[in-house]
Amino acid sequence: MSSRAQVYFIALILIIAGLGLTFYKAHEMDFPLAKGESRQVWTVESVVKFKANKEASGDPVKVSLTLPSQQTGITLLDEQFTSNGYGLTTEVENNVRRVVWSTREAVGPQRLYYKLQLTHDGQQQAERLPEPIAEPESGLSKDETIAAQAILDMAYQQSSDTDRLVRRIIQIIETKDIPEVDFLLKQNLATKSKPKLVKSILALNGTDATMVRGIYLEDGHRRLPPTEILAVFIDNDWHLYNFGSERDTTLDNFLIWQIGGESLLDVEGGYDSDVRFSIISNLMSAQKVAIWNTLNADGSESDFTIFSLPIEQQSIFKLILLIPLGALVVVFLRVIIGVKTSGTFMPVLIALSFIETSLTTGLPVFLTIVIVGLLIRSYLSKINLLLVARVAAIVVIVVGLMGLISITSFKLGIEQGLMVTFFPMIILAWTIERMSIIWEEEGPKDVLVQGSGSLLVAIACYFVMTSEAVKYLAFNFPELHLATLGFIFILGQYNGYRLSELFRFAQVAKSEDSWNMPESKTPNATKSGDA
């Protein structure tokens, strides 16, 4: 009995600690308990990757990255640099901020991080674009000018005004209608920039254009290259054009990183350089944002929360922090309800895949793979294979099925079928293997019972893990998981009946009424009946 008391004691402490910390965080640190009463804070992380010139170790490496400045509608709250032993300076030149990392020690692949927090009130305007140049320079060589002129002429004939001209030029470049495009793109290979090519072509027409580099603020994007928007000066106004996107080109929701200029990133002493952006949004109370805004760079060393992690890891944690709740659901359904599942925590993993694919597409795809897999597996059991080899064979078959489903659905125009790749293959293979063993050992009825049990639990986990409130609390108040742990402890000590057992033993209970058991005469029955 004392061990049980111990468990309850620990569980109680965990629950009190979890709820207490949450309460403290909500009231003393002004973290809002619900979404809504808060401001959205965007965290943008840029990763600079390059390879240092190998043989030249000891040679200086200098990396220079343009930084965004304060702009209308966007408030920059805080920024952090991770420099891994590099010397770090920031400099301002022509109102453009740049960070410069430098070292003599770099060998092999290098990574540098710059992280930025900002709030955005949706009133972004393009008013910061520079004064246009009356006679812009194309910067093209003689051969290139001829090719560019050919494109311009073609576009000019097929358009009525400057706006249409620009659209037509973009179209010609995108579709590569005439061979000159390929030639020019090859010449332009160093920058690989189509917008830049358009800018040069327009210069021949005497129209000024400039490039706006930055990123759209959209939650959960990872490792995106910078978006390049072309701004063209037409009729005393800047018009915006976007490549490779159907969307209306506006600067709403756009964090401008750089206007004009040659490039975002310059690396000396390295090659294969690349800059990528990850974006995540979290919610913080307006007050917290205000405090942060005033304190700014202070105290980031002592910040021991998930928010101090790189953003890529943060978005992974958004998912990971849901898993304890999935586990709690599994324990509840197993211990209190008595749902039979195949594999204890497999349903949580299936639910995680459903989160990626959404339930409506994930469920049919999952069922298709498992059913087809079972059919093929039934043949495998005729030829005797060792277990490991058999599961490995199923993994290969699952890969094949995934490819088949992707291709078939793509050809049929059902894009949801492509989601199949979100299912972890090993999980699928094990599900099939287990189901098939149950089929052989206990018959199809048990496959149905345990299979639908697993799916039921997976769907329950899915609904818990996709609930907005749960997602918000799990990520912003990870200390709540102490309480989750406490509840799991308590459930682990539950020795009462499962709901399913009320059905299972119903017949015995019924017989008690009609038969008036002879057993009840035994002394022990009355004795322990009181207990």
Next chain:
Amino acid sequence: MITSPLTLKRMGIMGMNQRNVDYIARYNDRRYYPLVDDKLKTKHAAIKAGISVPTLIGKVSHQFEIKPALERLKQLNQFVVKPAQGSGGKGILVITGREGDYFLKPSGEHISLMDVQRHISNTLSGLYSLGGRNDVAMVEELVNFDPRFNDYSYQGVPDIRVIIFKGFPVMAMMRCSTESSDGKANLHQGAVGVGLSIATGKSLFAVQNDRLITHHPDTNKSFEELDIPHWETILTLSASCFEMTHLGYLGADIVLDNELGPLILEVNARPGLAIQIANQIGLKHRLETIEAMEHPEMSVADRVQWSRDHWS
């Protein structure tokens, strides 16, 4: 059909959670599990403890031992091959006779020496074992079942399950396979469970698929006349498994041999709860009575007598 948890509690029906938390976790030390999970180890321990088991003819542990083993099997008329760590009765090959070079199965099917070889090879590579682990094939003497039970079972073999708590027999049942259970003695697959009186070994109730029945569905034999012979021996054998395995809460599976009498087939560290349905009574009150005893340290015979005196 549903019932209230209060009714179940009053009747002392034990649920899965209670079995796991209050009995298996508390009374069964994990380090004693390997002894019961491996039938070969169980058998050796049983022989050491003087408990009757089917005679072991030999074992095959490695693929290279199969060939010499087959030479020996050729000289036998009857034998059983089973995996030491098999689960749910899988992989048991029963040979009841010979016809020339062929071996005869109980169904009358003829199999060749090659088939026997493949069966043993599969057993060794873990085809029939929990988790597919490499296993050992045991060759045992065939149990000649007491003909009195012939009509109580369809195809399979009826076995007797006795729950032993702290060495006291607390509940017993006979499991009879049926056509719908496909010859398997598993209650949730449609086998018949017959509750047995601890005091007398006579039948109390018979249950199939959670419904009370009076006759075997395939052979139409009435369960009312069922009276297990050697009842005292059966209880004594099962009760002595407590000393042998050190498990506080266990299920002993017993078969009756025509000549040798009751034999322990295997011991289960996590016996199921269906026995309560077959007996139409809960385990809880009986277990609590034993838990409340001040001096449970008695000899095997005393414990058996104590149980028979207390429970009909």
